[in-house]
Amino acid sequence: MRYIPMTEQDREAMLASMGLASVEELFGDIPEHLRTAGALDLPPALSEAELIRHMKALAKKNTNLEDTVSFMGGGVYDHLVPAIIKHLISRGEFLTAYTPYQAEISQGVLQSIFEYQTLIAELTGMEAANASMYDGATVLAEAALMACNATRRDEVVLPANLHPEWKEVCELYLRNQNVAIKYVPYLEEAGTIDFAALQSLDPKSLACVVVQQPNFFGLVEDVEPISEFIHGGGGLLVMAVDPISLGLLKSPGEYGADIVVGDGQSLGNTMNFGGPSLGFFATTEKLVRRMPGRIVGETVDADGRRGFVLTLQTREQHIRREKATSNICSNQALNALAAAIYLAVLGRQGFREVAYQCLQKTAYLRRRLAESTPFKERFTAPAFREFVVTGQVDWEEANRKLLAEGFLGGLPLKRFGMPDAALFAVTEARTKQEIDRLVELLGGMSR
Amino acid sequence: MKNKTGVPLLFEISSPGRRGYRLPELDVPEVPVEELIPSKHLREQEPELPELSEVEVVRHFTQLSRLNHGVDVDFYPLGSCTMKYNPRVNEDVASLPGFAAIHPYQPEETVQGALELMYLLGKYLAEISGLHSATLQPAAGAHGELTGLWIMKAYHEANGEGHRNEIIIPDSAHGTNPASAMMANYKVVQVPSDERGGVDVNALRQLVGPNTAGLMLTNPNTLGLFDENICTIAEIVHNAGGLLYYDGANANALLGIVKPGHTGFDIVHYNLHKTFSTPHGGGGPGAGPIVVSEKLAPFLPWPVVDRQGSRYVLKRPEKSIGRVRSFYGNFLVLVKAYAYIRSHGPEGLRQVSEAAVINANYLMHNLKDLYYLPYDRHCKHEFVLSGKWQKDKYGVRTLDIAKRLLDYGVHAPTVYFPLNVEEAIMIEPTETETKETLDRFIAAMRQIAAEAETDPENLRSAPHFTPVRRLDEARAARQPVLRWTKEAR
Numbered sequence: 001m002r003y004i005p006m007t008e009q010d011r012e013a014m015l016a017s018m019g020l021a022s023v024e025e026l027f028g029d030i031p032e033h034l035r036t037a038g039a040l041d042l043p044p045a046l047s048e049a050e051l052i053r054h055m056k057a058l059a060k061k062n063t064n065l066e067d068t069v070s071f072m073g074g075g076v077y078d079h080l081v082p083a084i085i086k087h088l089i090s091r092g093e094f095l096t097a098y099t100p101y102q103a104e105i106s107q108g109v110l111q112s113i114f115e116y117q118t119l120i121a122e123l124t125g126m127e128a129a130n131a132s133m134y135d136g137a138t139v140l141a142e143a144a145l146m147a148c149n150a151t152r153r154d155e156v157v158l159p160a161n162l163h164p165e166w167k168e169v170c171e172l173y174l175r176n177q178n179v180a181i182k183y184v185p186y187l188e189e190a191g192t193i194d195f196a197a198l199q200s201l202d203p204k205s206l207a208c209v210v211v212q213q214p215n216f217f218g219l220v221e222d223v224e225p226i227s228e229f230i231h232g233g234g235g236l237l238v239m240a241v242d243p244i245s246l247g248l249l250k251s252p253g254e255y256g257a258d259i260v261v262g263d264g265q266s267l268g269n270t271m272n273f274g275g276p277s278l279g280f281f282a283t284t285e286k287l288v289r290r291m292p293g294r295i296v297g298e299t300v301d302a303d304g305r306r307g308f309v310l311t312l313q314t315r316e317q318h319i320r321r322e323k324a325t326s327n328i329c330s331n332q333a334l335n336a337l338a339a340a341i342y343l344a345v346l347g348r349q350g351f352r353e354v355a356y357q358c359l360q361k362t363a364y365l366r367r368r369l370a371e372s373t374p375f376k377e378r379f380t381a382p383a384f385r386e387f388v389v390t391g392q393v394d395w396e397e398a399n400r401k402l403l404a405e406g407f408l409g410g411l412p413l414k415r416f417g418m419p420d421a422a423l424f425a426v427t428e429a430r431t432k433q434e435i436d437r438l439v440e441l442l443g444g445m446s447r
Numbered sequence: 448m449k450n451k452t453g454v455p456l457l458f459e460i461s462s463p464g465r466r467g468y469r470l471p472e473l474d475v476p477e478v479p480v481e482e483l484i485p486s487k488h489l490r491e492q493e494p495e496l497p498e499l500s501e502v503e504v505v506r507h508f509t510q511l512s513r514l515n516h517g518v519d520v521d522f523y524p525l526g527s528c529t530m531k532y533n534p535r536v537n538e539d540v541a542s543l544p545g546f547a548a549i550h551p552y553q554p555e556e557t558v559q560g561a562l563e564l565m566y567l568l569g570k571y572l573a574e575i576s577g578l579h580s581a582t583l584q585p586a587a588g589a590h591g592e593l594t595g596l597w598i599m600k601a602y603h604e605a606n607g608e609g610h611r612n613e614i615i616i617p618d619s620a621h622g623t624n625p626a627s628a629m630m631a632n633y634k635v636v637q638v639p640s641d642e643r644g645g646v647d648v649n650a651l652r653q654l655v656g657p658n659t660a661g662l663m664l665t666n667p668n669t670l671g672l673f674d675e676n677i678c679t680i681a682e683i684v685h686n687a688g689g690l691l692y693y694d695g696a697n698a699n700a701l702l703g704i705v706k707p708g709h710t711g712f713d714i715v716h717y718n719l720h721k722t723f724s725t726p727h728g729g730g731g732p733g734a735g736p737i738v739v740s741e742k743l744a745p746f747l748p749w750p751v752v753d754r755q756g757s758r759y760v761l762k763r764p765e766k767s768i769g770r771v772r773s774f775y776g777n778f779l780v781l782v783k784a785y786a787y788i789r790s791h792g793p794e795g796l797r798q799v800s801e802a803a804v805i806n807a808n809y810l811m812h813n814l815k816d817l818y819y820l821p822y823d824r825h826c827k828h829e830f831v832l833s834g835k836w837q838k839d840k841y842g843v844r845t846l847d848i849a850k851r852l853l854d855y856g857v858h859a860p861t862v863y864f865p866l867n868v869e870e871a872i873m874i875e876p877t878e879t880e881t882k883e884t885l886d887r888f889i890a891a892m893r894q895i896a897a898e899a900e901t902d903p904e905n906l907r908s909a910p911h912f913t914p915v916r917r918l919d920e921a922r923a924a925r926q927p928v929l930r931w932t933k934e935a936r
Contacts, residue, residue: 042796104918299922301916307915
């Protein structure tokens with residue numbers, strides 16, 4: 001077998017050295033009737049060349065977005081990914097390592113996580129971050145649970161304009177912990193949270209209010225009054241943020257957020273059909289011991305030199321078992337490494353420029369659609385990199401036509417109960433020419 | 448302050464004005480930012496990101512990588528983690544644009560290859576586990592456990608038995624089992640091990656009852672031992688109205704040899720990053736698909752992939768518990784696991800388990816005279832020694848033995864786990880190691896045992912040849928420094 005170096009001679013020698021006649025003896029404690037009769041019903045083994053041919057054939061059945069121009073977002077975005085990222089994260093010392101349990105031979109992973117934690121803390125304006133978790137939806141659910149534990153309350157406010165899949169994930173996690181969810185509606189015109197509706201709730205009974213920034217519709221929320229409202233009642237402000245937007249938008253730290261989460265796909269990770277990406281998680285010093293997930297800390301070795309270790313492990317499942325802050329074990333370390341490399345190579349200016357270009361190019365498409373097509377923008381609040389368009393058109397059918405022209409259009413919101421609407425995203429990867437062509441194609445489609 | 452290895456932090460080598468990546472020039476007409484977003488929403492304090500050239504970033508992370516151990520570097524016998532070789536061709540195929548550059552909301556007809564792969568992987572895992580239907584959504588093993596427990600809960604509730612609030616877990620279980628039970632709001636009931644290392648069947652009989660929701664079990668268990676009483680255990684739990692959950696962390700022992708579903712398990716998770724060789728990336732991404740019996744299939748998270756004629760479609764199972772994460776799971780990890788299964792075929796997978804079990808027994812056989820072996824019987828893919836002889840006689844602890852192993856260029860085994868073995872040393876060699884590597888490890892362990900007698904201080908102060916020496920974990924926890932700050936330097 002390709003990856004099993006044991007030769008027939010090795011096998012015989014090893015078995016003989018143990019006084020065994022056959023490998024069967026090693027399985028002798030398994031009752032005969034439990035043993036699988038015959039071979040597994042699986043296709044026969046492929047050689048490397050055959051495997052590559054087969055996998056290429058499967059991949060070819062998918063329309064890839066290297067050859068198609070994407071205006072689709074809704075949580076996963078076609079941003080530029082610097083070439084160095086895939087080379088660096090493919091280094092075997094990173095790629096083939098487990099969780100850094102033996103710190104002395106894991107300084108590479110540990111220091112890179114320490115740097116990642118710092119970068120996330122800087123982006124979010126928070127005091128501490130963990131080493132990453134699964135994705136944006138699950139970190140939000142964990143954040144809401146943490147808020148409940150920290151406040152000893154069991155009611156959570158989610159905004160109706162939160163990503164619909166994140167809502168579903170939160171519902172599953174919270175329902176099973178007997179936490180009640182209250183949805184606060186969004187303003188029909190603006191598309192942002194209806195603050196008056198929020199104010200009708202008693203903040204003293206709420207563990208937290210969640211704000212997604214920008215929200216699912218791509219709109220910028222006015223967070224300041226929400227922060228004052230929830231803190232006035234002793235609850236926590238949880239923000240779910242798009243990391244790219246933090247190149248321009250006020251940081252959660254500046255708003256006084258207590259827990260900040262988000263999906264880090266935009267930070268140097270390819271789209272991957274939605275996974276793997278990473279969930280980032282940041283909080284205040286005060287709450288850090290309630291944070292789920294791995295955390296790396298700085299320390300010194302026996303000679304007094306700087307080094308890094310997994311720390312505050314008494315929060316974790318392998319020590320605390322059923323008293324842990326979460327059950328998480330594996331996280332998304334390699335994706336977090338990609339995010340750290342991304343932020344390092346973009347740097348201070350480059351990162352701000354990505355956000356700036358997203359904003360400008362999105363604004364350009366908004367203007368062009370308004371000028372040249374009958375489509376209307378659905379909401380009036382400021383948009384960052386995404387916005388909702390409505391019009392008398394079957395958006396799924398429109399997307400089929402766009403695909404024929406080499407474009408992946410906006411996300412039809414029919415599946416989320418808005419049949420007239422589509423959510424368009426424009427990243428820095430799009431060009432003026434592509435935007436103009438999209439406008440031209442859409443102009444010919446409205447009924 | 449610099450460490451001996453001379454890799455300063457990113458922030459310490461930053462130089463104002465330096466850039467590492469150039470964006471294309473902005474080609475659309477610009478509008479002042481404040482006209483698009485009111486200034487009250489704009490950031491006042493800029494994030495302290497480093498300013499570096501591309502070559503500096505490449506060297507920084509390359510230098511960091513050289514401080515790290517991986518399967519690619521040398522032996523990694525970390526018990527229960529199945530650190531086998533990760534085939535590089537699987538990385539290549541997973542990075543094809545047809546897999547890596549597709550959006551989760553593309554129309555179904557434009558992702559038929561991705562859906563086909565997921566459909567087939569689900570079928571293969573069902574065949575390997577002897578169960579009915581799979582979800583590929585869980586992002587890791589612990590996430591699979593939680594998903595399985597939510598399914599268990601939904602099933603009992605659908606039967607009007609929502610009062611079942613207890614999960615039974617052996618004392619040898621992985622920490623994720625009780626933590627997952629807690630996340631699903633179950634009460635954890637611990638069942639002790641018997642003198643052969645398996646579940647104490649008599650104790651189990653006393654523990655089950657009308658509140659039993661289910662039992663979580665790893666088989667072979669964390670001692671690397673197959674629980675011979677599995678049929679009795681299943682009968683006891685099922686008769687009490689509970690379900691059996693299989694923690695697949697140790698599935699590398701039984702591929703094509705035993706199907707967990709045929710031994711009474713109702714729900715099985717697989718760690719694709721263990722058994723099916725997808726690289727663990729220094730902590731993740733993993734993937735923890737679960738496979739369930741027919742009666743539990745309606746409760747699976749949605750969406751699942753189904754085939755309608757020649758088309759693959761996403762659909763929602765009738766009584767679905769909902770979504771456990773966004774989209775469809777760690778898809779690229781699924782691609783690599785699929786490629787691994789296709790590379791091995793049925794015969795290959797069986798040989799994986801046979802070789803893994805031979806290797807583990809070979810190591811055990813050659814070490815048990817010098818290290819205490821609490822359960823002296825054939826093991827499966829891993830085994831657990833105890834450092835108690837060294838501790839009692841020479842005051843050398845398992846931690847010291849583990850740290851000294853690092854000086855030999857290999858990763859240490861899992862230590863101090865399972866909890867029911869004092870000074871535990873849990874060793875899993877996997878099938879991808881040569882006999883020469885195993886012999887080298889045996890020699891190292893034997894030399895360390897000798898050194899415990901002749902020079903115990905050298906063990907207590909180990910490691911000596913690693914990039915840093917033993918690190919002060921207590922200090923890290925007592926005075927947490929969790930990030931770099933501008934002010935602190």
